[in-house]
Amino acid sequence: MAGITAEASWFCCGNAWGPCGSAGHGACGTCNSGSMQHAWPNTSDACYAITRPDSCGITGMSRRTCGFRHATTSLCTGKRIVTSIADCGPQTDLFCGERSCCGGNCASNRVIDFTPAAFSALGLSLSSGLSPVSIDVA
Amino acid sequence: MTSTMDRRSLLSRAALGATGLVAATAMGSLAPETAFAATQQFADAGQPDPNFAEGLIMGRNQDLLQVQGSDGRLHRIQLTGVTSVWKLRPTTIDQARIGDGLYARGVLLPDGILAAEAIWVNIVNLTVAITAIGRNGVQLDHHGQKVVGHVQSGTTAAVYNGTPAVSDLSMLKVGRHAQVIGAWRPGTNEIDIATIYTSN
Amino acid sequence: MGTLAAAQPLLIGLLLLWSSYGKFADPQQADRTALPRLVGDSRAKPVYQAVAVVEALIALALLLPPSWAIEAFAAVALSAGFTGFLVYSKVVVPEASCGCAGKSAKPVGNRAIARALLLLATAGLATTASTGWWSAGAGVLVLVVEAVAFAMLSAELDRYWLLPLRRFRIRLSHPYAGTASDDTPxxxxxxxxxxxxxxxxxxxxxxxxxxxxxxxxxxxxxxxxxxxxxxxxxxxxxxxxxxxxxxxxxxxxxxxxxxxxxxxxxxxxxx
Structure with missing residues (x-):
């Protein structure tokens, strides 16, 4: 699969404080907010049935299972990180067509969700919450 | 306080081009791209990032925070005058209090202290459905859990269909999905809403 | 009282059919309930489907003649089981959803338990019936009130009446109508x-x-x-x-x- 351009956001996991307390360690049982990890919308049939990227017209979303590594480059800061799959998400179908831009770079559709550690490692602000990225196999 | 005002005034003039540029020769030696290449290495995929901390503030000794991570790690986090602090809005380091949750990014020093460059206090990023809107707040369904979102006049902003953020919340609709960036109120299921992304 | 009791099997039968249909239509819901914890991951889905079959059988027995007292007792046993399971869910696996009658990620709440108790009460009343619901006459009218009560306790149905009602109220007067300002956030x-x-x-x-x-x-x-x-x-x-x-x-x-x-x-x- 060639690199895809998409919107990225962040989520918390690992029984941390606040509303994250009930989140647990994600679909893979390994997710922690402080680790370099991400959620992927096609980790299993059950996962795909929830996230439904196809409903946004994204086809050929590869099945990647727990621990699989993706390299992501921020189209905002140019920083690149390698993270592994630790959960199922984001709910791509809820945000079809949504676009975020940085400089002259824009991306549509939410395909990846990072832990706060990984999202901030991309040089992105947790308070802005959304950013365009380019995703590749690590 | 005066020094803050002086600094702001100086920065304002610098940004608007009213100050002279020094060390013009240094500029050639350091284009931003080269500075950028020297940035730190990150942890391996799947591993905890040593330059990042997450957890609850258990103690505070002046500007040194003791933080208990949810993964069992204990962190000591040093705040300085240049640390950016987000708590519903950019604020000052004295706002990080015992009982608050935080995420911090910085540089891990050899003595095990994380010198924080940015901390986000009580920040949450939730994918929710709006189940009711009342004067006391917006009721949100977060994967089946009820969360009450409070509106803070002058801070809370809404982004409808990706258009620029506005303070007008009158287009929020019951039944719609939304993404909410907010600040959790410790010990409760309530948050103050910073930004709500939704459709109108 | 006699006609009231006699009418109950009609309502119970229809409710169980609805609930059974929901389980057949989306057996994956089993994973979200407390069943995996109670019976093990691999058995959750078969058990969920087995419950759906039992519900359907009891429903049909209640709805179709002849009218036997055993049918109502079976409904009592089933609804007592539901109530027990929901209380177990709420206590042991608080994030588990009810899996009762359709797709809902909501965890088991007081409303779901109240609904199961109401079902138990109606089933209990039905055990005192001496005739079939088709002979209940005016007693059937009371079912309308009961059905409304069941609907109001069903989180699955909120989007059909509660959310539109709230939407309508907000259209009349939005609590945040005055929040627009010229200040840039x-x-x-x-x-x-x-x-x-x-x-x-x-x-x-x-x-x-x-x-x-x-x-x-x-x-x-x-x-x-x-x-x-x-x-x-x-x-x-x-x-x-x-x-x-x-x-x-x-x-x-x-x-x-x-x-x-x-x-x-x-x-x-x-x-």
Missing amino acids: LVATQRRVLLSPAYRAVDGLLRSDIHDYWDDEDWRFVSYAARYDGRRATAVFAVPHQDSTPAAIRVAVVDEEGLTLYRPTMLATTG
């Missing part, structure tokens, strides 16, 4: 900064999130901690209130002593 400024050429010129230098922000006449200023040539510095953006073009945003990098180290727009003009 900081998040709007932040997004404009991210889109600007000025940001791209310095993003590699930035070390923090927004450190400070202030308004001064026609401009909003936003500062970040930065590093320049190994030194501590501040990157400050000037964002005009009026001009919304990305190129109108300016930036300067200023060191601790207040000396301006870098200003990309100036670089562009002076070559």
